[in-house]
Amino acid sequence: xxxxxxxxxxxxxxxxxxxxxxxxxxxxxxxxxxxxxxxxxxxxxxxxxxxxxxxxxxxxxxxxxxxxxxxxxxxxxxxxxxxxxxxxxxxxxxxxxxxxxxxxxxxxxxxxxxxxxxxxxxxxxxxxxxxxxxxxxxxxxxxxxxxxxxxxxxxxxxxxxxxxxxxxxxxxxxxxxxxxxxxxxxxxxxxxxxxxxxxxxxxxxxxxxxxxxxxxxxxxxxxxxxxxxxxxxxxxxxxxxxxxxxx
Amino acid sequence: xxxxxxxxxxxxxxxxxxxxxxxxxxxxxxxxxxxxxxxxxxxxxxxxxxxxxxxxxxxxxxxxxxxxxxxxxxxxxxxxxxxxxxxxxxxxxxxxxxxxxxxxxxxxxxxxxxxxxxxxxxxxxxxxxxxxxxxxxxxxxxxxxxxxxxxxxxxxxxxxxxxxxxxxxxxxxxxxxxxxxxxxxxxxxxxxxxxxxxxxxxxxxxxxxxxxxxxxxxxxxxxxxxx
Numbered sequence: 001x002x003x004x005x006x007x008x009x010x011x012x013x014x015x016x017x018x019x020x021x022x023x024x025x026x027x028x029x030x031x032x033x034x035x036x037x038x039x040x041x042x043x044x045x046x047x048x049x050x051x052x053x054x055x056x057x058x059x060x061x062x063x064x065x066x067x068x069x070x071x072x073x074x075x076x077x078x079x080x081x082x083x084x085x086x087x088x089x090x091x092x093x094x095x096x097x098x099x100x101x102x103x104x105x106x107x108x109x110x111x112x113x114x115x116x117x118x119x120x121x122x123x124x125x126x127x128x129x130x131x132x133x134x135x136x137x138x139x140x141x142x143x144x145x146x147x148x149x150x151x152x153x154x155x156x157x158x159x160x161x162x163x164x165x166x167x168x169x170x171x172x173x174x175x176x177x178x179x180x181x182x183x184x185x186x187x188x189x190x191x192x193x194x195x196x197x198x199x200x201x202x203x204x205x206x207x208x209x210x211x212x213x214x215x216x217x218x219x220x221x222x223x224x225x226x227x228x229x230x231x232x233x234x235x236x237x238x239x240x241x242x243x244x245x246x247x
Numbered sequence: 248x249x250x251x252x253x254x255x256x257x258x259x260x261x262x263x264x265x266x267x268x269x270x271x272x273x274x275x276x277x278x279x280x281x282x283x284x285x286x287x288x289x290x291x292x293x294x295x296x297x298x299x300x301x302x303x304x305x306x307x308x309x310x311x312x313x314x315x316x317x318x319x320x321x322x323x324x325x326x327x328x329x330x331x332x333x334x335x336x337x338x339x340x341x342x343x344x345x346x347x348x349x350x351x352x353x354x355x356x357x358x359x360x361x362x363x364x365x366x367x368x369x370x371x372x373x374x375x376x377x378x379x380x381x382x383x384x385x386x387x388x389x390x391x392x393x394x395x396x397x398x399x400x401x402x403x404x405x406x407x408x409x410x411x412x413x414x415x416x417x418x419x420x421x422x423x424x425x426x427x428x429x430x431x432x433x434x435x436x437x438x439x440x441x442x443x444x445x446x447x448x449x450x451x452x453x454x455x456x457x458x459x460x461x462x463x464x465x466x467x468x469x470x471x472x473x474x
Contacts, residue, residue: 055376073296075384082382092373095472096396106381109391140473151377158381 286359406463
């Protein structure tokens with residue numbers, strides 16, 4: 001990767017009570033890079049993802065977004081968060097807003113775009129993820145896969161520098177996983193910088209530039225998808241892969 | 248028996264009875280609006296990320312909610328208006344009306360605040376996380392995402408708070424403002440107390456409170472957030 005360093009995590013440590021969930025994490029994600037984070041449950045990968053826009057606080061270390069250190073609170077934090085898209089496992093669409101309002105809310109309230117401009121761009125994005133004809137519906141009227149695609153459009157509407165995906169397909173019925181992965185694969189091809197926590201090994205192979213394997217709060221191994229999936233170096237990664245790739 | 252169920256005093260003095268209930272309605276409407284505004288400000292303080300605001304909100308709610316309404320109203324009219332000479336109108340009746348509204352709203356706002364706070368607890372955490380993730384500030388996420396959803400889940404219990412408030416207007420008599428209950432006392436003195444007068448006024452209050460309850464029940468169904 002030759003892009004500029006966009007997300008830099010330097011020596012991050014975090015505890016939940018006595019549990020040391022992130023241990024000396026160092027990761028740099030460059031512009032245009034797609035990094036897939038995998039690992040067993042409880043390995044800290046979701047927590048890592050959520051620290052990048054400070055939905056989780058950290059105990060020590062520094063997080064830098066496009067050269068700017070992440071502020072601890074206030075309007076500076078809100079501004080940097082607006083540049084980091086976030087797609088959640090449980091979608092988290094605003095339940096009292098229509099699909100289109102979900103997508104235009106950030107651009108109008110945070111970016112101060114006019115309603116007309118925001119709606120025009122919002123419709124383009126909804127069309128792009130294949131939900132254009134559902135724009136006036138409420139989230140509860142949509143299937144899980146459709147809701148997650150709206151959530152991706154909502155992130156894109158902010159023109160983020162990077163999008164974090166926190167297990168975006170884990171809550172979906174199996175037949176809806178592919179439609180979400182297809183949207184994500186397209187994004188990756190178009191050069192969006194992405195950090196993706198997922199169990200979808202097919203997506204990792206197809207779209208990722210780099211795979212980060214975590215276990216017990218540590219980054220155990222990092223490599224290209226090809227090298228990682230065919231020739232994992234650590235015992236823990238080999239053990240993990242043997243369990244998930246055999247079925 | 249005929250005398251006990253004699254409703255004629257109500258009809259003979261209907262102008263006064265109607266004027267009394269008009270005062271009750273005026274008190275109720277103004278206090279409902281003001282307590283809703285105050286209660287919303289209080290709940291914003293109680294969930295704010297600033298410890299000082301949180302403490303102020305908590306102390307206010309616990310102090311006022313646990314003081315009898317009679318004392319709150321006496322404090323409002325006697326201490327603030329009569330003793331400190333803070334006056335909103337030179338017409339005594341208008342002045343006492345407003346201090347009645349202030350006292351009743353200061354008291355009811357605590358209950359509105361607590362009902363809203365329980366509503367906030369029903370909004371999934373993910374809604375706030377998504378709001379923060381698109382760069383909304385704390386105040387924006389509260390105003391645009393959290394409170395609108397919280398309001399909709401607590402419309403029915405808010406109806407109960409307002410029904411209690413309408414009945415609490417009968418205490419405003421201690422703040423020197425005459426509403427329906429004060430007129431009832433007058434009629435007792437003029438005609439001697441009778442079950443007829445009592446039932447007449449009780450029905451008068453039900454005419455106000457029953458539709459309030461049904462209205463809020465209907466509104467709750469209509470505005471429910473589907474998840």
